[in-house]
Amino acid sequence: MEPRNSLDPVPSWIPASGHALREVGVTFDAVRAIGMLGEEIAYEVMQFTDFRAGPIVRSGIGERSMYFLLKPGIAAALHWPPGVEVVSGGERGAAFVGVPALDGLTWPLDWRSRPTAESPFVDAVLLQEMAWLRTGCAVEE
Template sequence: MDTQSREANLDWIPDSGFRLRKAGVQFDAVRVTGDDGHRLVDLMDHMTGGEPGPVVVDVSGRRCAYFLLPPGSTTRRSWPRGALCYNSANGYESYVPVPALRGRTWPLLWRFPPVMADRFVHPVLLRSAVITLLG
């Protein structure tokens, strides 16, 4: 664990490489794949003045973008087609890849790393952006 993640109490971020973390514990996530995911990252960047909250991108294969939201925040909302929620609702388990803050993490990287333990992507803002982008 590096000093930045220790200071922010982000013990769910691995020291090196990347690890799968159970959604619904430290965070929920919304995944959007392909160019839509990367356009959504850019839209959220613009809408928040460069501080959308933690976002992980996969730069190979399906080119996914994972938006990390507060735990439990995706379970009571309907999300548009193209946005896949990761949470632990109703006995459902899902896992999200989380890269280290530094070092070799390919094909995953932080497009926007976490800066505080309780700072996540805002669910309503993200849902609005998804609707705007994906319809």
């Protein structure tokens, strides 16, 4: 993992300690993949980017989801394979994703890949391609 000074300054949506809920669609979009599929997609994206993938949050409870944080306004415009979903509020109201601090106790959340000045968000097209690849399907347009 990159040291805390990898971001200068640290984005305001990252809490100073612990973790906090952030509204999806405001500062970032989020795409979720559950379980081993999420781990595999995260690894592929990280490997492809020389382990500078941008913000990927891992949840350590329940279904152990992986949340890929994308530039706002892009996730819903792309088509995702089964098992990968856009986190959005829609008609039911707002949706939130937990974001851990960069340091300290953040359980049950942690960074699988941290945001950096060079990679403030996960590359959405690369994520889409890796998601389709890991589900064993060709990319659908």
